[in-house]
Amino acid sequence: MTNQRQETIDYKPIFFRLRHENERQAFDELLRQNPEIRLYDTIKEQLGELARISFPGRTLSEHELNALIFDWTKGFPLETYGVWVYFPWNRNCVHLLEKEEFVKLRTNRNVYKIDFDQVDILRTKKIGIIGLSVGQSIALTMAMERVCGEIRLADFDEIELSNMNRIRVGVQDLGVNKAIVAARQIAEMDPFINVVCYTLGVNDGNIDDFFQKDGKIDVLVEECDSIDVKIFSRLKARSLNVPVVMDTNDRGMLDVERFDREPDRPILHGTVEDLERLPTEQLVQKLRNLTIGEKVNYLSNIIGIQNVSKEMLRSLEELNKTIVGWPQLASAVVLGGAMVTDTCRRILLGEPVPSGRYFVDFEELIRDPASY
Structure with missing residues (x-):
């Protein structure tokens, strides 16, 4: 059984650039010790898409795409191009373009909404x-x-x-x-x-x-x-x-x-000028000793009762009576x-x-x- 609390530290991906021998060895060792790791490799398709956005006015043939990919990779094996990214929390390892190309391709559909x-x-x-x-x-x-x-x-x-x-x-x-x-x-x-x-x-x-x-x-x-x-x-x-x-x-x-x-x-x-005027030590002390009712009053002042929906107003009245937290809808x-x-x-x-x-x-x- 997986212990979630022991795993929560893992949120940083690990990068392997196989053109560097030391990283190639580390990558091979990772796979050897963890045969359950799943590999996802669509680097050729990513390069093809990168070629198409690089020449937006042309319809590239398969031959032209392959020629561009060969030129970009300098003829080296595709598996060494870009970077392999390992996600420890789900045991997935994905082959991606290197950062500059990745960002260029991933943000391409933002242009010209974002220049x-x-x-x-x-x-x-x-x-x-x-x-x-x-x-x-x-x-x-x-x-x-x-x-x-x-x-x-x-x-x-x-x-x-x-x-x-x-x-x-x-x-x-x-x-x-x-x-x-x-x-x-x-x-x-x-x-x-x-x-x-x-x-x-x-x-x-x-x-x-x-x-x-x-x-x-x-x-x-x-x-x-x-x-x-x-x-x-x-x-x-x-x-x-x-x-x-x-x-x-x-x-x-x-x-x-x-x-x-x-x-x-x-x-x-x-909306909280009375608190803002307090010296830091007094402010800390006051905030630490607020009752639930006082907290609700401050939140009400911050939001403004006139700005609250009738559903939220009812929720404020029912807080810690029939409900235990602020209601929030996905929409x-x-x-x-x-x-x-x-x-x-x-x-x-x-x-x-x-x-x-x-x-x-x-x-x-x-x-x-x-x-x-």
Whole structure:
């Protein structure tokens, strides 16, 4: 029986470039010791697709494709071209193009929605995501669209069966840390995106690393439930001039705080000014001793009761009475992934995205005209 908790450390793929003798030997030894590893090799098809996008105005014959492939591989065996990528958590090993060609081919269908020079800009960017329930959909959408070159994921929680109403996981992922699950999915989609996991969440001991280790993050996406983390992460973001984006998963509500352009802007649009005015030690003490009722009141102020759907309002009233957590629907979570990814991409590219609160409310946008 597999022990999930012992395996949760594995989220980084392992690369083997067989043109290097030492890596060829390591690859052969890996396969010898692990005969259950499954090999997937479509490198010739990938090279053929790369040839077609390299000559978009021509219809290449089979002979021309083979000639181009032979030229690119310099006549060496195809198995030594590119890189073999091993995923320890599922025992799959996949033969892929090397990074530059892989990125060029994988992002080709983004052009000209995202221009070539914008692709180069985005691949230098770093995004931090706190909270991997709504955050998982955001992280996967960002990776799919490739709006950054590095993603930092923070969540202390593990996948539970009740999470599966809105988190895209399999039942084999039960008991695995949420950040690790997201990191593995990103690696299987694009092993060249650098992913760093913080499986204790963000706390006093690692918040500096999360924001600044090996380069400061360019955008913070905050999607956690904890009031203290919401506040402290924003105070840190503001001190470092890092913009913050948050999807609240109700009525398509999106918050943007441009601390990169407004370094004196009140956090959370000024909804927690009483907390923001406290000295750090008093703030820490107060946040640690909040009752459930006080937490709900602060969250209500942050969101604004006037902005809450009737279903969410009822849920707030029933919290810890007939339900034990915030309700979140998959459709709203996936919408949040799209909204946050689009907003972050435009921020990273220097497009005008002002601070504020925005709504993409399907019930308002799609309804019977007679109800207006």
